[in-house]
Each structure stands twice: as structure tokens, then as C-alpha cells.
Amino acid sequence: MAAYMFKNFHDLVDTWKGNNDPALEWREENDASRNSYEKKSITYDELFREVQDETKRCLRSNYSCELIKCAHKKEVVVRIFADVLAGNTIVLSDELSSVEKLRHEAVETSADALFSAGGTQSEELKNAVFASMPVRRSDYPAPSDGCEGDLIFFTSGTSAQGKAVVLSSSALCSAAWSGQSVLPCGPTDTLLSIIPLSHVFGFVCSLLWGLAYGACVALGGGRRHIYDDCKFFQPTILPIVPAVIFHLLKASALNDELKCVLIGAAAPDGQLIQDLRDRHIDVRLGYGLTETGSGVALSQTQGDPFVLEICPGNQVQISDNGEVKVKSLSLMRGYIKKMTHGLKINPHVDAQGWFYTGDLGTIDEQGFLHIVGRMSDVLVLPDGTKIPCSQYERILSEMLKSNEVAVIKQNGHGVLVVGLGVDIDQANQALRQFNRNRERSQQLYKVVEYGSKLPRSSTGKLQRWAICI
Amino acid sequence: MNREDVKKKVIQTIHQCAPELEGVSMDENSIVNTDIGVDSMEFIYIISKLEGQFNMRIPEEEWENISTLGELVDAVMKYANNASVPSESSNDSSKS
Numbered sequence: 001m002a003a004y005m006f007k008n009f010h011d012l013v014d015t016w017k018g019n020n021d022p023a024l025e026w027r028e029e030n031d032a033s034r035n036s037y038e039k040k041s042i043t044y045d046e047l048f049r050e051v052q053d054e055t056k057r058c059l060r061s062n063y064s065c066e067l068i069k070c071a072h073k074k075e076v077v078v079r080i081f082a083d084v085l086a087g088n089t090i091v092l093s094d095e096l097s098s099v100e101k102l103r104h105e106a107v108e109t110s111a112d113a114l115f116s117a118g119g120t121q122s123e124e125l126k127n128a129v130f131a132s133m134p135v136r137r138s139d140y141p142a143p144s145d146g147c148e149g150d151l152i153f154f155t156s157g158t159s160a161q162g163k164a165v166v167l168s169s170s171a172l173c174s175a176a177w178s179g180q181s182v183l184p185c186g187p188t189d190t191l192l193s194i195i196p197l198s199h200v201f202g203f204v205c206s207l208l209w210g211l212a213y214g215a216c217v218a219l220g221g222g223r224r225h226i227y228d229d230c231k232f233f234q235p236t237i238l239p240i241v242p243a244v245i246f247h248l249l250k251a252s253a254l255n256d257e258l259k260c261v262l263i264g265a266a267a268p269d270g271q272l273i274q275d276l277r278d279r280h281i282d283v284r285l286g287y288g289l290t291e292t293g294s295g296v297a298l299s300q301t302q303g304d305p306f307v308l309e310i311c312p313g314n315q316v317q318i319s320d321n322g323e324v325k326v327k328s329l330s331l332m333r334g335y336i337k338k339m340t341h342g343l344k345i346n347p348h349v350d351a352q353g354w355f356y357t358g359d360l361g362t363i364d365e366q367g368f369l370h371i372v373g374r375m376s377d378v379l380v381l382p383d384g385t386k387i388p389c390s391q392y393e394r395i396l397s398e399m400l401k402s403n404e405v406a407v408i409k410q411n412g413h414g415v416l417v418v419g420l421g422v423d424i425d426q427a428n429q430a431l432r433q434f435n436r437n438r439e440r441s442q443q444l445y446k447v448v449e450y451g452s453k454l455p456r457s458s459t460g461k462l463q464r465w466a467i468c469i
Numbered sequence: 470m471n472r473e474d475v476k477k478k479v480i481q482t483i484h485q486c487a488p489e490l491e492g493v494s495m496d497e498n499s500i501v502n503t504d505i506g507v508d509s510m511e512f513i514y515i516i517s518k519l520e521g522q523f524n525m526r527i528p529e530e531e532w533e534n535i536s537t538l539g540e541l542v543d544a545v546m547k548y549a550n551n552a553s554v555p556s557e558s559s560n561d562s563s564k565s
Contacts, residue, residue, distance in 0.1 A: 222529070223513050223529060223532075224513075224516075224517065224529060226510075226513060227513070227514055227517055228517075243508070243510060244510060246510075247510040247511065247514065251486075251514055383510075413508070432500075440509045440533075441509065445508075
């Protein structure tokens with residue numbers, strides 16, 4: 001039977017009423033000193049009631065755009081739906097976001113409130129984030145739907161700060177429907193949610209999809225429990241990124257009940273896919289962007305995992321220069337653009353409604369999509385981290401007083417390659433200093449000596465692709 | 470357990486979690502996230518194993534401050550202070 005496409009969150013949440021199947025599961029600590037935990041759950045009907053009550057509270061509030069620290073907690077899930085139903089726009093921020101990052105996101109989106117599932121700590125955080133900011137009502141533009149708020153996701157970006165992407169609840173419901181049409185889940189499934197809900201892949205594939213089609217969503221216990229969540233919750237479906245599933249597999253942390261792994265955010269290597277298939281796990285690779293509300297195309301159960309079937313609700317074409325362009329029911333409203341007075345939402349599509357993805361790809365005779373790489377020079381690591389090569393090279397060149405530096409990917413890590421004339425000890429020292437000011441995921445892994453001059457084009461442009469190490 | 474014993478056990482755990490590092494020399498200043506080939510996921514694995522072995526918990530807020538082997542040993546010493554350390558062969562986790 002064809003999946004039903006929910007019009008928006010109101011439409012979706014209404015179907016939870018009277019449903020006594022488990023909607024959410026999470027772990028609760030029995031005794032911290034003994035590291036022992038108990039599984040707690042809530043039914044769809046109970047979730048419906050909690051969302052209704054929270055919506056009333058949100059309606060009484062005096063904010064219109066709320067920043068939400070997206071921990072995998074029931075309170076956060078309830079707040080997300082309640083805010084949107086109350087007509088408040090929400091900005092989904094990583095649960096580990098620093099005060100500086102939250103401040104940046106608040107300024108960029110004109111957020112005027114913060115929600116964090118942290119009791120009194122939450123108040124302290126709120127004060128720190130909004131400290132010395134002028135008290136003002138958010139000037140976020142009116143949501144697209146008249147009654148429901150928008151959802152804003154930051155792209156991981158090519159530099160420290162990504163773009164703010166505005167998606168409507170109906171676009172996200174379309175994305176969930178699109179996934180359900182090719183990879184159905186249902187009440188017999190437990191879907192483990194451990195990837196960040198602040199990324200659209202995590203939000204759609206590890207939360208919304210499950211809650212829209214009746215699966216039980218198990219909310220992971222955060223970094224500390226990433227290696228034991230599978231054995232604890234025994235999921236049947238695991239949306240994940242390559243770097244994490246690689247380590248879970250290596251540590252024998254996967255459960256026997258797991259039947260499907262949905263990989264997104266970056267392309268895994270073939271061996272990883274084979275290792276999972278050897279465990280009789282259906283491995284699916286998803287292709288999509290924040291701007292397209294996650295999934296545009298999905299790989300098949302068997303055969304070449306890098307051959308992608310276009311999901312319903314999406315059209316894909318390849319432009320003359322090889323760039324993948326997309327029309328989608330789940331396409332963003334646009335990027336937020338700061339104006340002198342207030343904000344504007346810039347749709348960023350051409351006159352025919354095509355969104356240009358920045359990815360290089362081809363479509364074969366059977367209509368399957370093959371992604372070749374990025375048009376820009378950004379390295380995408382297996383965990384989805386994006387390394388802006390040119391920017392890093394500029395900084396390291398200055399530190400080493402040499403332009404014989406290149407940043408490339410090796411075995412899934414960003415590495416610094418130094419050409420002839422650069423002292424290796426100095427390079428190692430520079431890299432330590434360079435890494436010190438960066439988040440761990442944004443650091444470079446090591447220095448590699450190239451042994452000769454780095455390859456360059458006739459115009460002197462560095463040819464990273466020609467560096468063989 | 471004195472500091473040297475704890476350090477020995479931490480190195481043993483690193484090797485257990487990342488067998489490819491057997492034979493790689495490590496000192497107090499070795500960076501235990503990138504320099505010796507331990508990425509952030511392996512780092513979490515090492516922490517969780519150590520917490521099981523030493524029956525203690527290093528608060529997550531402190532993870533970001535642990536860069537070197539020496540700092541990791543210090544953290545284990547600090548939080549395992551009052552815990553009894555199981556033998557080498559004991560199970561590493563009592564979670565869930």
C-alpha cells in the first residue's frame with residue numbers, strides 16, 4: 001500500500017491520538033555509580049498528549065523563533081513538535097554546541113529564545129547565549145504555512161559556520177514520505193536515533209520517518225553510550241554515518257536484530273558495505289542535502305551500492321557542466337539572508353525551480369544516479385565532516401612560510417602534505433598548533449612528506465588530485 | 470594502583486581498542502586523538518572501556534580537555550581514586 005504523505009506536523013501529530021504502540025524509548029539511569037540503566041518508553045497517544053500540553057505552553061510564550069539544543073531526549077522531541085505546532089520557528093542546534101556557536105546561530109536566525117533539556121543549567125545557558133544582546137522580538141519572516149513554524153538547519157559548511165537553511169514542516173513530511181515509499185518502516189521496527197537531530201539527515205531519517213510511520217524511535221544515550229546503544233535498544237533500523245558504523249562494526253557493537261543500516265552524510269567504502277552485508281544487513285546509501293530536506297536518492301538492497309534510485313517526489317537532472325540539479329517536494333524555502341533591516345529568505349533556485357547541488361554526477365540509461373564528487377574543493381570525510389582545503393592551506397602556508405602545502409584526504413582523514421623544502425619537524429609543530437584551535441572533527445590527522453615539489457597546473461594552481469601518497 | 474600501573478593499563482586499553490597501534494611508541498605527550506592514530510570514535514571507545522575497567526566515570530565535559538596520554542592517565546587517576554580496580558581478565562563493562 002502506498003505510504004500516506006502528511007501535509008504538515010498537525011496532520012502527522014493528529015494520527016498519534018489513541019495509538020498505544022510505543023513511540024519513543026530512552027534509557028534512564030538507576031544508579032550512576034554502578035552504570036546501570038533502565039529502559040523507559042512512551043506511547044504515541046502519550047506523546048500526542050505531551051505535545052498538545054507543550055503546544056499550549058508555547059502558545060502562551062512571548063518568543064517567535066527558538067533555538068533548540070537537540071539532545072536525544074524526549075523533552076526535546078516534544079518541544080520540537082510543540083513549537084512548530086504553535087507557529088514558532090525553530091533552529092536546530094547540535095547538543096554539544098558551545099555558547100559561541102549558539103550565539104552565532106541566534107544572531108544569524110534572529111532567534112529570541114533557547115530551549116535546552118537541562119533544568120537550571122538551561123537558564124544559565126540562556127543567559128550566557130543572550131548576554132549583551134539587545135532585547136528584541138525576533139524579526140524572522142512569517143512562516144510559509146500560515147500556522148506552523150519553519151525549521152532551520154545549519155549546513156555543516158565549508159568553513160566553521162554553515163548556511164542557515166529554512167525548511168517547512170510540510171517539506172520535511174514529504175521527505176519522510178519519500179523515504180517510506182522506497183524503504184518502509186512500521187510498528188514492528190525499532191529505529192535507533194544516535195546521529196545529530198540538528199542535521200537534516202538525522203532529523204528526518206532517525207526521528208521524523210519513524211514517528212510518521214509508526215516505528216518505535218529509541219533515543220540514543222549520547223556519546224558515552226554510542227558503543228552500547230545497539231545492544232541496549234536492539235534496533236531493527238539504524239540510520240548512521242560511515243565513520244560511526246565502521247567503529248561499531250569493529251567493536252562488535254551491533255545487535256543481531258539489526259536488519260537495515262541507512263548510511264548518509266558521506267559515502268562509505270565498499271569493504272564496509274560488504275562487511276555489513278555479510279551480517280545479512282540490508283545496507284542502503286542515501287544521497288541528499290540539507291537544502292533538499294535529506295533524501296533525494298537511495299541505493300538498492302543488492303548490487304552496486306553506489307547506484308542510486310531517485311526517490312518519489314524528486315526530479316534529478318545533470319546540467320551541462322555535470323552538476324546535479326534537483327526539484328523536490330521537500331526542497332528548502334531558502335537560505336536566510338541578513339539584510340540591513342531584518343532577514344530575508346533567499347530561495348536559491350533557477351527560473352524553472354531547479355536547485356543546483358554543487359555535486360558532480362551522472363544518470364545512467366536506467367535512470368539511476370551516480371555521484372562523482374563535489375564541484376568545489378571541499379573534502380568530505382566519512383563522518384560527514386567537511387574540510388575546506390583552500391582555507392586550511394592558506395593558514396598553514398603562512399605558518400610554514402611556504403606554499404608547498406596541500407590538504408588532501410587519506411584513509412578517510414584530512415592530512416597535510418608538505419612538498420620539498422618544508423622541514424618535517426616544523427610542519428608537525430605547525431599542525432599541532434593549527435589543530436589546537438579547532439574542534440576535533442575539523443583537525444587534520446597528520447603530516448605527510450611528499451619528497452618533491454607539489455604538482456601544479458601551468459597557471460600554478462595546486463593539483464590536489466595528482467598528489468599520490 | 471600507582472600512576473605507572475594506571476598508565477600501563479591505559480596503554481593496554483588503547484591497544485585493545487585500536488590493535489593497529491601495537492608497536493607504536495607512546496609517551497605522556499602523545500596526542501591520543503590524532504597523533505598516534507586514534508580518532509574521535511576510538512577515543513570514545515577507549516574512554517568507555519576504561520570506565521568499565523576502573524568502575525568510574527569521567528564526566529563528558531572533561532573529554533574535550535583530554536588530549537595527551539598523560540592527561541588521560543590523570544583523568545583516570547582522578548575519577549578512579551576511590552574505586553577498586555578489577556584484575557586484568559575481568560569484564561570491562563557492567564552497563565545496561
